Amino acid sequence: MNLLPVLPLLIPLVTALACLLAWGRRSAQRSLGVAGAAALLGAAMALLRTVSRTGIVAVQIGNWPAPFGITLVADLFSAIMVTVTGVIALVVAVYSLAAMDARREVFGYYPLLHLLLLGVCGAFLTGDLFNLYVWFEVMLIASFVLLALGGERPQLEGAIKYVTLNLMSSALFLAAVGVLYGTAGTLNMADLAVKLRASAAPGLVTTLAVLFLVAFGVKAAIFPLFFWLPAAYHTPPVAVSAVFAGLLTKVGVYVMIRVFTLLFVQDVGYTHQIILVVSGLTMVTGVLGAVAQNEFRRVLSFHIISQIGYMILGLGLFTPAALAGSIFYIVHHIMVKTNLFLVSGAAYRLRGTFELKSLGGLYREAPALSILFLIPALSLAGMPPLSGFFAKLALVKAGMERGEYIIVAAALGVGLLTLFSMTKIWAEAFWKPGEASGAGAAPGSWAWIIGPITALALVTVVLGLVGQPFFALARRAAEQLLNPAAYIQAVLGGPPR
Amino acid sequence: METPLAVVIGGLYAVGLYLMLRRSVVKLLIGLAVLTNAANLLIFTAAGMTRGRPPLVPSGQAQLSPPYADPLPQAMILTAIVIGFGVLAFAVALVHRVVQVVGSDDLDAMKTTDT
Numbered sequence: 001m002n003l004l005p006v007l008p009l010l011i012p013l014v015t016a017l018a019c020l021l022a023w024g025r026r027s028a029q030r031s032l033g034v035a036g037a038a039a040l041l042g043a044a045m046a047l048l049r050t051v052s053r054t055g056i057v058a059v060q061i062g063n064w065p066a067p068f069g070i071t072l073v074a075d076l077f078s079a080i081m082v083t084v085t086g087v088i089a090l091v092v093a094v095y096s097l098a099a100m101d102a103r104r105e106v107f108g109y110y111p112l113l114h115l116l117l118l119g120v121c122g123a124f125l126t127g128d129l130f131n132l133y134v135w136f137e138v139m140l141i142a143s144f145v146l147l148a149l150g151g152e153r154p155q156l157e158g159a160i161k162y163v164t165l166n167l168m169s170s171a172l173f174l175a176a177v178g179v180l181y182g183t184a185g186t187l188n189m190a191d192l193a194v195k196l197r198a199s200a201a202p203g204l205v206t207t208l209a210v211l212f213l214v215a216f217g218v219k220a221a222i223f224p225l226f227f228w229l230p231a232a233y234h235t236p237p238v239a240v241s242a243v244f245a246g247l248l249t250k251v252g253v254y255v256m257i258r259v260f261t262l263l264f265v266q267d268v269g270y271t272h273q274i275i276l277v278v279s280g281l282t283m284v285t286g287v288l289g290a291v292a293q294n295e296f297r298r299v300l301s302f303h304i305i306s307q308i309g310y311m312i313l314g315l316g317l318f319t320p321a322a323l324a325g326s327i328f329y330i331v332h333h334i335m336v337k338t339n340l341f342l343v344s345g346a347a348y349r350l351r352g353t354f355e356l357k358s359l360g361g362l363y364r365e366a367p368a369l370s371i372l373f374l375i376p377a378l379s380l381a382g383m384p385p386l387s388g389f390f391a392k393l394a395l396v397k398a399g400m401e402r403g404e405y406i407i408v409a410a411a412l413g414v415g416l417l418t419l420f421s422m423t424k425i426w427a428e429a430f431w432k433p434g435e436a437s438g439a440g441a442a443p444g445s446w447a448w449i450i451g452p453i454t455a456l457a458l459v460t461v462v463l464g465l466v467g468q469p470f471f472a473l474a475r476r477a478a479e480q481l482l483n484p485a486a487y488i489q490a491v492l493g494g495p496p497r
Numbered sequence: 498m499e500t501p502l503a504v505v506i507g508g509l510y511a512v513g514l515y516l517m518l519r520r521s522v523v524k525l526l527i528g529l530a531v532l533t534n535a536a537n538l539l540i541f542t543a544a545g546m547t548r549g550r551p552p553l554v555p556s557g558q559a560q561l562s563p564p565y566a567d568p569l570p571q572a573m574i575l576t577a578i579v580i581g582f583g584v585l586a587f588a589v590a591l592v593h594r595v596v597q598v599v600g601s602d603d604l605d606a607m608k609t610t611d612t
Contacts, residue, residue: 130573137580144587148594156595157607160522163588167529168517170584171536174577178540181570231610 004050005059005074007043008082008121011036012089016114026105030097033110037093040117041086048079052473056480056490058127066492067191071127073491076477077327078124081254084334085124087459088246089117091338091452096239098448099345104149104237112149116142116243123251127491129177129187132255133170136219140166143248146240147232158232165228169218176211183208190491193262193484202266209264209271216259220252222312223281226305230289233304234297234354238345241297245304246338250330253311257326260315261481268318276316280407283309283414290421296344296354296429299421300337303380306414307333313395313411317402323478325394328471332379332387332463339376339456343369346449347429356425360434368450370430375457377426379464381419387463390471502542509535522592522602529588533581537574544570 015036022028051057051074061070074082093113100109119139126132144166148159181187183204184195199205214225221229229249233241256275264271286306293299311333314326344354346369351359363370379386392415399408463470480486509531516528547566554561596602 130576134576134580137584141584141587144584144591148591151594151598153598154610156591156598157610159591160525160595160604160607161610163591164517164525164529167584167588168532171529171532174533174536175539177573178536178543178570181540181573182543182545235610 002050002057002059004043004047005057005072005125008040008047008086008125009072009118011040011043012114012118012121015039016111016118019111019114020108023108024106026102029105029110033096033113034090034093036114037086037089037117040121041083041090044079044083044086044121047074048076048083051076051079052476056486058490067186067188070131071188071190071491072125073127073190073487074125075487075490076473076480077254077257080327080331080473080477081124081250082121084331085117085120085247088243088334088338089113091342091456092239092243092246094448095242095342095345095452098445099239099349100237107149109146109149112142112146113243116146116247118142120247120251124254127189129180129189129192133173133177136170136173136251139248139251140170143244147236147244149240150237152235154235158235161228162232165218165225169215169225172211172218173215176208176215179211180208188491189258189262190484190488193488194492196263196266199266205264206267206270209260209267210274212259212264213256213271213274216252216256217278218252219249220256220308220312221249221305222308223278223285226282226286226308229305230293230298230301233301234295238297238341238348242338242341242345245300245341246334249304249308250311250334253308253330256312257315257323257481261323262484262487272316272318275312276404276407279309279311279313279316280410281309282306282312283410287414287417287421291417291424293421294356296347296356296359296425297341299356299425300340300344303418303421304337306418307337307380309414310392310395310411313407314398316407317395317398317404319398319402320475320478320482321401322395322398323481324471324475325391325398327474327477328387328394328467329391331470331474332391332460335456335459335463336376336379336388339453339460340373340380342449342453342456343373343376346453347373349449351434356428358434359429360432361430362434363430364433369453372450372453372457373430374426375460377422378419379460381422382415383419385464387460387467390464390467394471498546498548499542502538502546506535506538506542509538520604522595522604522607525604526585526588526592530581530585533577533585537577537581540570540574540577 018032019029056075059072119135122135126135144163148155184192196205218225233244283306286302290299290302310329311326314322348354379388382388382392396408513528513532516524544567547564550565552565552568599606
């Protein structure tokens with residue numbers, strides 16, 4: 001049995017338990033938290049290396065053969081996502097050393113963070129739909145507590161919406177799983193892929209596909225289902241919102257891509273057309289919301305929504321080039337968005353506020369921080385030579401090849417509006433004159449804050465300047481997604497189909 | 498047996514959604530609980546029901562003979578009930594805290610973080 005796909009689940013679990021055992025000893029929890037995140041990144045990179053060299057790795061838990069037991073599968077896409085999770089985990093764990101207040105640390109911040117990572121990695125690696133539901137719940141309950149931890153009024157108000165909407169979507173997901181089991185008699189994704197292709201009731205399968213689209217759409221915050229996100233993401237401490245912004249919605253996108261490439265490909269003309277239209281609406285509404293905002297983290301929250309549109313745009317186009325663009329976009333976006341949230345935290349430390357109107361003069365006081373803001377901001381807007389440009393270029397090119405000119409025009413226009421709202425943050429927070437107040441100063445040293453931001457900015461630049469190997473990897477992952485035969489064979493065994 | 502259960506599930510969904518659309522947080526919570534249970538019942542019904550045939554190998558035989566009740570949906574519902582219960586416990590605590598901090602259980606009083 002290959003242990004590599006199990007390690008990204010085992011490491012956060014052990015770290016969380018160790019942190020729980022060290023309850024009350026703050027410094028022990030802090031070092032454990034960082035060590036656990038570093039180990040997770042190491043394991044994830046080893047997994048990516050193995051998967052990229054030897055192909056898809058599947059592990060049958062408890063040695064039950066495939067359709068009966070729980071399967072963990074790591075194909076290139078999941079391995080990439082787990083690696084990105086490891087990067088974000090390490091960066092945020094280091095950032096938390098300086099930015100997290102002692103009260104939250106004592107009340108279990110580190111165990112919760114690692115349980116969240118456990119849920120995220122589990123959702124990326126599982127090969128079974130019901131198991132996916134369980135990982136979703138692990139992830140959600142950890143995120144609920146992280147969101148509400150501290151008990152400030154805005155946090156609690158945000159939590160009510162976040163909890164309700166996510167539980168609604170879980171109930172919907174569960175119902176869809178139940179009907180799917182009634183239809184196909186299995187929940188193993190590889191087995192389902194075989195059975196659904198031969199299904200006698202294509203209408204029912206399409207209905208189920210749309211049901212799953214709605215359930216995952218709430219989690220991914222796509223067009224009509226995103227209102228919980230800007231209400232909640234700007235309320236918790238910065239380190240927490242950075243993890244949420246980077247990882248949580250992307251789990252929704254990941255499962256959408258997984259399910260709509262592996263399971264529901266019977267009626268591509270219908271389901272993927274819906275995804276395409278929704279992606280356009282998501283991009284436009286998200287960025288319009290961002291333009292209207294005047295609070296640092298709310299602008300960024302609305303941007304998440306518009307970026308989700310780009311990610312599922314690739315899924316809607318449904319060609320290898322487009323999916324590769326989506327995968328590259330997800331990786332780029334996780335890095336950039338987490339970084340922007342971390343920068344907003346640094347700005348908060350200098351000024352004690354997130355309101356753009358009260359911020360100002362940050363360029364004079366911290367020129368290095370301003371440059372570090374510009375890199376992810378311009379990357380998000382799609383300026384060459386940063387990673388966002390190549391991600392957008394790939395999607396736009398794939399859209400042109402398919403002849404979907406309206407959606408391409410929307411994507412380009414949204415890029416322009418993104419640049420506009422980033423300019424707004426730049427002008428208000430960094431450029432316009434302002435005075436230092438230092439009201440937001442928290443314990444911890446400045447280096448722990450700048451270090452992670454610099455690291456992520458470097459990743460963004462590297463993804464842009466030497467993007468070719470990363471893009472080739474994304475391309476291979478996309479081709480793997482579109483030819484599920486290897487996936488099915490790795491899970492179910494037997495001869496190549 | 499399926500038909501009455503289907504009616505019950507539809508009723509539960511209606512009740513759950515109605516309660517969630519009220520303005521009180523407490524009713525929202527009850528609605529959520531009803532909704533999760535409706536989903537559980539839906540799994541149970543959708544996977545098919547077999548009466549009086551537990552999936553036990555009779556003594557003297559080597560394997561099961563159909564028809565027998567599928568144990569998997571029941572295992573899934575059991576998991577879902579446990580998870581739903583844990584989440585509900587958290588939600589009760591959250592609502593308790595929200596009512597304390599906000600000073601009201603009216604959802605309209607919780608709009609300060611919206612746009």
